[in-house]
Amino acid sequence: MQYKRFGGEDNLSVLGFGCMRLPCLNEDSSCIDLEQAQKMMDKAIDAGVNYFDTAYVYHGQNGEQALAKLLRPYPREQYYLADKFPLSVDRTGARIEEIFECQLQRCETDYFDYYLIHAVQRANWKSLKNSRIYQTLRDYQNQGKIRHLGMSFHDTPEMLREILDTYSFDFVQIQLNYLDWNLIDSKRCYELLAEREIPVFVMEPLRGGFLADISQPAFRAFYQAAPDRSPASWGLRWVAGLPAVQVVLSGMTHPDQVEDNLRTMEQFAPLNTQEQRVIETVRDTLMKQIEIPCTGCAYCMPCPFQVNIPLCFNHYNRYAVTRTPKDMLLRYKTLQISQQDAAQCRRCGKCLEKCPQHIRIPQMLQRVKETNERLQREERSGKNA
Known part of the structure; x- marks a missing residue:
């Protein structure tokens, strides 16, 4: 397993286990298949994965409790736990003490190693800036309830610059993959963080699975270059090879995804020049085909009229x-x-x-x-x- 030192302190596995897409018993995302998830979690931990990311809203607010159950067999010092404050639930911080305490209880812990303000973007930035959320979380950090404070960000490079000029963060999580590098200009977001020497944590490295199940023309380019590698392995290697990237979160749903990702990171090597050209070919092919840039994050849900x-x-x-x-x-x-x-x-x-x-x-x-x-x-x- 590949590791990178965070701030001279934590030795984080580059592959992080994102817990937004745990296996479910049916189409109801709140019904998590704990037996299947436990097998996946055990395999990941046995292979050296030590960073686990959840959020208040994941799996219909059942995600935190599920992750706590999955991690019970392991000593608390063996892994790093990340959670997030839900701006979608409370933009003003009126319930911040209640929500934070609830998260500690759900996760069966008395501190978070990494804690993020969740899904910061233009639509909630003004409310966040006028609230007491940031300062309260810094207070929790001073009390030892949070070790490292960050944010997950979804917006333009210009918006990111404004936020970073206002608040300091120990790390920032952004959507980053070889398609969005150009499609939503995540390249400039990455470069802005790298310039400021802020560690980059990556979400959606495979764009919600889209880059793991690509079209035949795109797949053919990968297959011709390396028949034994999956499209997902190409995507993970591309992201993990960026120098400022600290952790790459993969939202794994099936055991075979865990196994494939582990193979990639256990035998990790950054893409060489020829492989980068293959990525460019695939990117150009997909850019001509994709029509709706949805990653399946489900932040738009629930719909008042039940539309999935x-x-x-x-x-x-x-x-x-x-x-x-x-x-x-x-x-x-x-x-x-x-x-x-x-x-x-x-x-x-x-x-x-x-x-x-x-x-x-x-x-x-x-x-x-x-x-x-x-x-x-x-x-x-x-x-x-």
């Missing part, structure tokens, strides 16, 4: 990349049966300010709806046969 926004976009993007009508129709039908499809959208706009990618969600849902209707018509006429 991430799944609607996931099914659409898969179709945009693969152009397999039957696949989209089959997947989308399950959303229609449960009345969670795009047709349920009433354009209320509540999802808009919560989206880290700033997607025009109502308009994109309309596109999903119209595409599905067109594919249904074509299927009835025999065009999709």
